[in-house]
Amino acid sequence: MLDELVRTIESLRKRIQSHGLHIGDYEKRTRVSLIDPLLSALGWDVSDPSLVEVETKTDNGWADYALLNVDRQPLVFIEAKKLKEPRPAIEQVVGYVTKENVNGANIRYCVCTNGDYWHLLDVRSQNPAIMRTSISQGNVHKVALNLVGLWRPSLQDGVYAPVTEPIVETAHQDSPAAQTKRTTPQTDESAQPATLSDDDWMTLDSRFEVTGRPPPTRIRLPDGTETDLSRWREVIIQAATWLYSKTALFEERWSRPFGNKYLFSADGNNPDSKKPFNSPEPIVKGELYLETSLSNKDMLRYTKAMLDRCGYSAGSVHLKLSS
Numbered sequence: 001m002l003d004e005l006v007r008t009i010e011s012l013r014k015r016i017q018s019h020g021l022h023i024g025d026y027e028k029r030t031r032v033s034l035i036d037p038l039l040s041a042l043g044w045d046v047s048d049p050s051l052v053e054v055e056t057k058t059d060n061g062w063a064d065y066a067l068l069n070v071d072r073q074p075l076v077f078i079e080a081k082k083l084k085e086p087r088p089a090i091e092q093v094v095g096y097v098t099k100e101n102v103n104g105a106n107i108r109y110c111v112c113t114n115g116d117y118w119h120l121l122d123v124r125s126q127n128p129a130i131m132r133t134s135i136s137q138g139n140v141h142k143v144a145l146n147l148v149g150l151w152r153p154s155l156q157d158g159v160y161a162p163v164t165e166p167i168v169e170t171a172h173q174d175s176p177a178a179q180t181k182r183t184t185p186q187t188d189e190s191a192q193p194a195t196l197s198d199d200d201w202m203t204l205d206s207r208f209e210v211t212g213r214p215p216p217t218r219i220r221l222p223d224g225t226e227t228d229l230s231r232w233r234e235v236i237i238q239a240a241t242w243l244y245s246k247t248a249l250f251e252e253r254w255s256r257p258f259g260n261k262y263l264f265s266a267d268g269n270n271p272d273s274k275k276p277f278n279s280p281e282p283i284v285k286g287e288l289y290l291e292t293s294l295s296n297k298d299m300l301r302y303t304k305a306m307l308d309r310c311g312y313s314a315g316s317v318h319l320k321l322s323s
Contacts, residue, residue, distance in 0.1 A: 005144045005151075008041035009135055016083070016116055016136045023115070024084035031064070031080050034115030038135075039065070043152030051152065060099040061092070067155070074100070075155055078111040085114050090121055097123050109160055111150075117247075118147065120160065129252035130160065138246055139223050146311070200321050204235075204304060205314035208321065210296040218320035222312055229319075232296045233281075236303045239317060240264075240283050240290050248310040254288065258305050263291050 012034055016023075023029045036046050044067055046052045056066040056074070065078035077100075079093035090112035097110045101123070112119050120131035133146040149160040201220070202208055215232040221242045229235065243249035254264035255271070262271050268280035268289040278293035294302065304314040 002144060002148060005041050005148060006140055008037060009140050009143050009147075012038060012115075012135050013140070020083060024082060027080055027082045030083045030115040034083065034135075035065075035078075035080055035113060038115075038147070039067075042147065042150050044150075058096045058100050059103060060095045063093060063096045067150075067152075069156055069158070074105065074107050075158060076109040076111060076150070077107060078113065081112065081114040083115050086117070090119050094121060094123065106158075108158060120150075122160070129250065132247055132250050134247050142222075142246075142311070201318045202321055203315045204300065204307070204317040204319060210300065214322055216319040216321050220318040220320075222316040233292045233294065233299055235319065236294070236299050236306070237281050237283075237290060237292065239303050240306060243306065243310045243312070244283050244288065248312070249306070253309050258302055258309075261291075261302075263302055263306070265289055265291075 015033060019033070023033050039046055039052065044052050046054060046065070050072060051068055053066040053068060053074070054064070056063040056077070058077075063077040064080040065076075066074040067076040067078070069075050077093050077096050079090070079096075090110065093110040093112050097105075097107045100107055108122060108124055110121050110123065116136045117134050118132070119129065121128040122130050131146050131149070133143045135143055138146075148154070154161060210232065216229050216235065218226055219229055219235060219238050220226045221239070223242075223246075225242065227238050229238070240249060257263075257272070264283075265271050265277070265280075266288060268282075269276050270291070277289060277291040279291065280289040281292045282288070283290055292299075303317075307314055307317065
């Protein structure tokens with residue numbers, strides 16, 4: 001199933017690139033060309049009214065799609081927008097869900113999509129934005145791992161379960177849960193730091209000493225992009241910049257503290273103390289600033305935490321270190 005989903009995403013990416021101008025001005029074309037095929041790849045045949053109710057009437061308006069459970073009760077409401085509407089607002093479909101739940105429904109999730117950008121909210125969560133991904137911009141396999149949580153058999157228990165690590169061998173190839181797994185990098189705290197030869201590449205979750213060591217000369221990010229470095233703090237800057245460019249570091253993620261420390265703000269001021277960061281680095285000037293006044297150890301620790309919050313393992317980032 002995961003292979004089919006990846007193929008569908010690749011096909012839709014090409015369609016957006018080749019026919020985006022033709023599709024973009026029309027919601028109907030967006031739905032038929034982009035949204036319906038993806039839902040179908042996830043097991044939601046929009047032509048089957050036992051699986052998907054199209055144009056669902058609510059007390060607050062019409063939801064474009066309702067994904068149904070085995071009792072034909074809505075699990076997810078989806079609001080469709082034209083492809084040309086970048087990052088469409090999700091408030092409309094949230095209103096549909098909220099009103100229906102007040103009237104006795106039990107709908108936990110809602111989605112807004114323009115066929116390219118998919119935004120999923122959990123209305124029961126204090127941090128409701130649990131998935132944002134872009135078919136045209138994101139790494140194809142990462143997009144698939146985000147979207148596989150909407151696979152119909154997986155969603156029947158009413159819980160969206162994203163997957164963050166790629167395929168493993170299994171005897172049950174028909175289940176995405178069997179083909180993929182969620183893992184947290186395991187660190188042996190008693191292990192000795194790795195011995196380095198000149199110009200070794202090390203994953204960010206490897207144990208290596210930073211005190212007194214020259215900074216890495218290069219960083220390799222999860223999509224294979226490499227960038228030269230000259231200071232230790234550039235590790236977290238480059239990681240944050242890359243995550244933001246991939247729409248993985250969005251406001252619901254950067255605006256929360258990491259432990260008891262705020263790393264990001266929209267204006268360069270600490271959201272807690274309201275005082276300026278000691279060393280703010282603009283990730284996007286005028287939009288997002290990163291506090292870089294960190295020790296080398298803390299910088300690595302917070303980089304790992306940031307990657308984890310955005311759905312990437314520390315093992316997916318490599319540093320080129322010198323002995």
